Amino acid sequence: MHRVVALALPNVVAFDLSIGAQVFGHREEEMYEFLVCAPAPGAVPTTTGFALLAEHGIDVLERAGTVLVPGFEDPRAQLPDRVLDALRAAGVLDGRRATTHWRATALLARRFPAIRVEPDVLYVDEGRVLTSAGVAAGIDLCLHIVRTDFGQRAANAIARRIVVAPQREGGQAQFLERPVPTEPGGSLESTRLWALEHLAEPLTVAELARHAGYSERTFARRFRAETGTTPLQWLIAQRTLNARGLLEGGELSVEAVARQCGFGSAPSLRQHFRRAVRSTPTAYRAAWTDAA
DNA sequence: GACGGCTCCCGCCACT
DNA sequence: AGAGTGGCGGGAGCCG
Numbered sequence: 001m002h003r004v005v006a007l008a009l010p011n012v013v014a015f016d017l018s019i020g021a022q023v024f025g026h027r028e029e030e031m032y033e034f035l036v037c038a039p040a041p042g043a044v045p046t047t048t049g050f051a052l053l054a055e056h057g058i059d060v061l062e063r064a065g066t067v068l069v070p071g072f073e074d075p076r077a078q079l080p081d082r083v084l085d086a087l088r089a090a091g092v093l094d095g096r097r098a099t100t101h102w103r104a105t106a107l108l109a110r111r112f113p114a115i116r117v118e119p120d121v122l123y124v125d126e127g128r129v130l131t132s133a134g135v136a137a138g139i140d141l142c143l144h145i146v147r148t149d150f151g152q153r154a155a156n157a158i159a160r161r162i163v164v165a166p167q168r169e170g171g172q173a174q175f176l177e178r179p180v181p182t183e184p185g186g187s188l189e190s191t192r193l194w195a196l197e198h199l200a201e202p203l204t205v206a207e208l209a210r211h212a213g214y215s216e217r218t219f220a221r222r223f224r225a226e227t228g229t230t231p232l233q234w235l236i237a238q239r240t241l242n243a244r245g246l247l248e249g250g251e252l253s254v255e256a257v258a259r260q261c262g263f264g265s266a267p268s269l270r271q272h273f274r275r276a277v278r279s280t281p282t283a284y285r286a287a288w289t290d291a292a
Numbered sequence: 293g294a295c296g297g298c299t300c301c302c303g304c305c306a307c308t
Numbered sequence: 309a310g311a312g313t314g315g316c317g318g319g320a321g322c323c324g
Contacts, residue, residue, distance in 0.1 A: 205300065217314050220301060232300060232322080268323065 002149060003033045005064035007087070008054050009072040009079070010039075014046040015135055016070030022162050023142040024068075029158065031150055035060055039083050047073055061086045066145065070138075096126045101134040122168055140168050151288055152244035168228075168237070188212050188219075188226055192234075199239060199262045205231045239263055240276045247285040254281045 004024040006017050017036070025034030038044045038054035045051050061067055067087065079089075094114035099105065105119040118124055123132035123141040125148075132141035143164075147155040191212040195203060208231055209219035223231050242261040246252055252260065258269035273281050 215314050217301090217316095218312080221313090224301095230301065236322095264323065271322090 001033050002031065002065045003035065003063060004066045004068060005035045005037055005056075005060050006068040006070060007058070007061065007083075008036055008038045008044040008052060008070070009083075010077075011045055011047050011073040012052070013071035013073075013135075014048055014050070014052060016138055017052070017068075019135075019138045019142055020068045020070065023139070023146065023158055026158075026161065028161060029154070031146070031154065035064075037061065039080060058083060058086045092129055093126075093131075096129060097124045098126070098129070098131040099124045099133050100131060139164055147244075151248045152241060153248055156241075156245055188223055192227075195235065196238060199235075199242060200260055201262060202264070203235060203262070235262075236272050237276065239269075240272050243269055243273065243281065244277070244284065247281055248288040250285075257281065 004020065006020050008017060021034060021036075024032040035056050036052070036054045037056035037058055037060050039058055041054055041057045043051040044054050069087070069089075093112065095116070097116045097118050098108070099118045099121050100108050102119065105117050108115065109117040109119075121133070122137040123130060123144060125144065130141060130145065132138050139162075143155045143159055146158055191208055194211055195208060205220070206216055209216045212219055212222075214222065220231060223229075223234070227234055229237070239261040243257050243263070246257045246260060250257070254269065255266045258264075258266045261269065263269040263272070270280060273279065273284070277284060279287075
């Protein structure tokens with residue numbers, strides 16, 4: 001079983017750590033073993049007025065398949081050498097791409113010139129090291145990890161369980177205007193859910209706008225404010241996620257997958273698939289078939 | 293891959 | 309005045 005170990009450093013952001021716990025630590029799926037460790041086992045203060053209990057010391061990091069480092073205050077604090085050694089964190093990002101909360105990207109770039117800071121994405125996957133932006137982007141990153149380890153279907157199942165809207169691609173802009181859409185009446189959430197149910201049908205932006213009760217212009221504006229992307233790009237991303245799930249293990253032809261996902265034709269699916277996944281549908285299916 | 297035809301979507305601006 | 313809205317033009321991008 002794949003072991004994920006979260007490292008709770010003093011004044012950990014409990015919400016960040018909880019995302020990992022919800023995604024990797026739930027008993028419903030038996031894909032991951034999830035442990036929480038700290039430099040010294042025991043109570044670890046959080047930034048939000050309560051402490052959490054870390055049952056393990058950092059020795060468990062050695063046997064981790066994935067190490068999770070949730071946010072903590074103060075990031076300027078000097079960590080003990082033994083913690084840094086365990087993480088091999090010093091210089092680990094040098095020469096790599098990385099991101100962080102949009103308020104801190106400039107600081108990160110200034111303090112660590114060797115890191116190629118990507119200021120406007122949700123998360124960055126550099127293979128061995130993955131980084132994400134502010135809180136909610138951690139969900140996208142964790143689901144991305146599940147997808148990498150076990151496929152889109154597994155990621156979809158967990159996303160459904162924790163009731164988060166379907167994933168967003170890492171390259172998507174961080175939400176600068178409205179981090180969390182509130183205001184139930186004004187939110188386009190229900191229109192997005194409606195669109196997901198009708199993904200297989202041809203959908204136009206005009207239809208989505210009509211469903212939401214806005215003019216096309218206002219709909220487009222509000223859509224970007226809430227999701228950070230445009231209606232069509234969002235549709236394409238959702239259709240591609242759907243296609244990934246169908247390709248893994250399924251027997252449907254690429255043409256049939258395309259139609260079932262709402263792509264008008266197989267070439268259309270191939271084009272968007274290549275851009276988002278950097279692979280072809282057939283190669284993607286083969287990779288998952290061989291892995292299983 | 294190339295190429296039409298069409299949709300999308302963003303800046304601009306008028307209107308409330 | 310200032311914020312929110314929506315129509316329009318046209319370049320970008322999607323689709324067959």
